[in-house]
Amino acid sequence: MTVIAIIIYAVVTGDHVISLIDEISYQSPPAPPLSQVEDIAPEQFCNGDNRPESCGENCMCTHQVDIPLNAIVELVLVDEVQVPNLSHPFHLHGYAFSVVGIGRSPDKNIKKINLQHALDLDRRGLLHRHFDLPPNKDTIAVPNNGYVIMRFRADNPGYWLFHCHFLFHIVIGMNLILHVGTKADLPPVPQGFPRCGHFTPPVSLENTNHYHNPYLYIQRKQDLVLNPLDAICNKPRKDAICVSQLKNAKKVDEALLQERPDVKIFLPFKFLVYKPEQLFRPHRYDKFLVAPGGDHVISLIDEISYLSAPSPPLSQIDDIPPEQFCNGDNKPENCEQNCMCTHKIDLPLNSIVEVVLVDEVQAPNLSHPFHLHGYSFTVVGIGRSPDMNIKKINLKHALDLDRRGLLHRHFNLPPFKDTLAVPNNGYVILRFRADNPGYWLFHCHFLFHVVIGMNLIIHVGSKSDLPPVPKGFPRCGHFTPPVSIEHQNHYHNPFNW
Numbered sequence: 001m002t003v004i005a006i007i008i009y010a011v012v013t014g015d016h017v018i019s020l021i022d023e024i025s026y027q028s029p030p031a032p033p034l035s036q037v038e039d040i041a042p043e044q045f046c047n048g049d050n051r052p053e054s055c056g057e058n059c060m061c062t063h064q065v066d067i068p069l070n071a072i073v074e075l076v077l078v079d080e081v082q083v084p085n086l087s088h089p090f091h092l093h094g095y096a097f098s099v100v101g102i103g104r105s106p107d108k109n110i111k112k113i114n115l116q117h118a119l120d121l122d123r124r125g126l127l128h129r130h131f132d133l134p135p136n137k138d139t140i141a142v143p144n145n146g147y148v149i150m151r152f153r154a155d156n157p158g159y160w161l162f163h164c165h166f167l168f169h170i171v172i173g174m175n176l177i178l179h180v181g182t183k184a185d186l187p188p189v190p191q192g193f194p195r196c197g198h199f200t201p202p203v204s205l206e207n208t209n210h211y212h213n214p215y216l217y218i219q220r221k222q223d224l225v226l227n228p229l230d231a232i233c234n235k236p237r238k239d240a241i242c243v244s245q246l247k248n249a250k251k252v253d254e255a256l257l258q259e260r261p262d263v264k265i266f267l268p269f270k271f272l273v274y275k276p277e278q279l280f281r282p283h284r285y286d287k288f289l290v291a292p293g294g295d296h297v298i299s300l301i302d303e304i305s306y307l308s309a310p311s312p313p314l315s316q317i318d319d320i321p322p323e324q325f326c327n328g329d330n331k332p333e334n335c336e337q338n339c340m341c342t343h344k345i346d347l348p349l350n351s352i353v354e355v356v357l358v359d360e361v362q363a364p365n366l367s368h369p370f371h372l373h374g375y376s377f378t379v380v381g382i383g384r385s386p387d388m389n390i391k392k393i394n395l396k397h398a399l400d401l402d403r404r405g406l407l408h409r410h411f412n413l414p415p416f417k418d419t420l421a422v423p424n425n426g427y428v429i430l431r432f433r434a435d436n437p438g439y440w441l442f443h444c445h446f447l448f449h450v451v452i453g454m455n456l457i458i459h460v461g462s463k464s465d466l467p468p469v470p471k472g473f474p475r476c477g478h479f480t481p482p483v484s485i486e487h488q489n490h491y492h493n494p495f496n497w
């Protein structure tokens with residue numbers, strides 16, 4: 001194993017603060033490293049071992065740590081911020097890492113941990129690491145006055161941001177880039193890929209509504225549009241590129257690229273607009289969204305509006321009545337148009353799964369960004385109906401296209417994503433190997449749509465595939481704070497409960 005970097009961060013205290021990781025405050029480079037690294041002066045980059053000569057206390061440069069492809073990396077984050085009850089949530093892009101250690105100094109004489117002390121503990125074998133199935137995370141809170149130890153295999157080449165997820169801390173420099181591999185490990189930049197400075201919208205009063213129609217912006221002719229709104233993704237074109245046409249820098253599981261997946265699921269989604277008399281009935285308190293225009297809507301995926309389960313399935317599945325769950329093949333008998341239940345699709349562990357999302361919402365220029373927890377999926381297809389007579393796609397038509405071989409799939413290094421916009425009046429096809437057992441939420445990432453039911457659970461494997469629930473793990477109803485005026489400051493100190 002190679003220990004690549006030990007990293008430390010601190011916020012300079014006082015009213016006017018910036019943030020430092022390993023004594024460096026991150027500054028964005030003038031161009032994106034992934035597509036234009038040769039346009040960035042080498043002296044723009046720095047790290048703990050290579051700081052600019054003239055750097056003072058507030059050293060600002062593009063903090064980048066270079067990591068060889070496929071190296072096993074251990075990162076130790078040490079909290080020198082030392083603000084009581086403030087635990088910084090660090091997030092790494094491009095990876096899930098194993099959490100092998102979390103703690104504070106075992107030395108009671110040490111009031112405040114710092115880099116030197118952490119290094120000393122490590123030398124003395126006192127930074128404990130757990131190697132019994134450590135969990136995967138992409139975000140972890142570093143305990144105040146403590147440390148975390150994370151590990152991952154650097155098998156995803158590129159420039160990956162690693163940062164505290166408090167937005168205030170991002171803007172004052174609590175970030176760095178983990179640069180994995182070399183340029184030779186990356187697919188070539190597509191021809192005509194947009195470059196810094198090429199996007200020059202005409203600034204005039206006539207164009208103030210650009211927010212509603214991005215096409216009012218005039219691209220330079222030689223530039224590509226990423227994710228064109230017309231969703232024409234099944235032929236090479238000079239003016240645009242779709243996510244499904246990008247190439248993956250990582251190897252893709254061969255089984256994902258076979259013609260036939262083990263499981264194929266079509267999921268149409270749409271809105272249901274309520275008539276007021278449907279909604280306002282005695283003893284009914286259905287949730288709904290009052291959309292612009294005054295419509296009262298809920299959202300349906302495969303004719304089901306997601307309702308949360310009364311207990312968390314992962315730790316209390318036995319407390320949930322089976323009839324709470326449903327899916328397209330098993331809907332409650334008396335379900336109306338606004339069928340509400342806990343939409344759950346069961347998938348065998350390790351099966352190759354294909355999901356086809358079909359936009360039946362049909363709101364112009366509205367592309368719903370679907371996000372899957374627990375997985376990265378490959379994007380093998382994006383498009384609209386090739387049939388010009390079809391004005392609006394729907395499930396039936398999508399199934400028909402698929403039967404006729406007209407839902408095109410790309411099997412040449414499709415890219416990994418965990419969120420994907422479904423083009424308006426179109427479809428996306430994604431695939432993954434269901435190798436992560438559990439209950440994973442799959443949902444549109446517009447928060448308004450989450451609350452009106454545009455979610456479902458992807459349930460992978462069975463109970464025996466999961467580690468046992470830890471003894472004494474919190475359960476629904478066990479948390480009963482005393483409610484009184486004396487306890488109203490709980491927000492500031494959760495330990496008052």
Ligand SMILES: [Cu+2]
Pocket residue numbers: 368369444445446449454
């Ligand atoms: Cu949505």
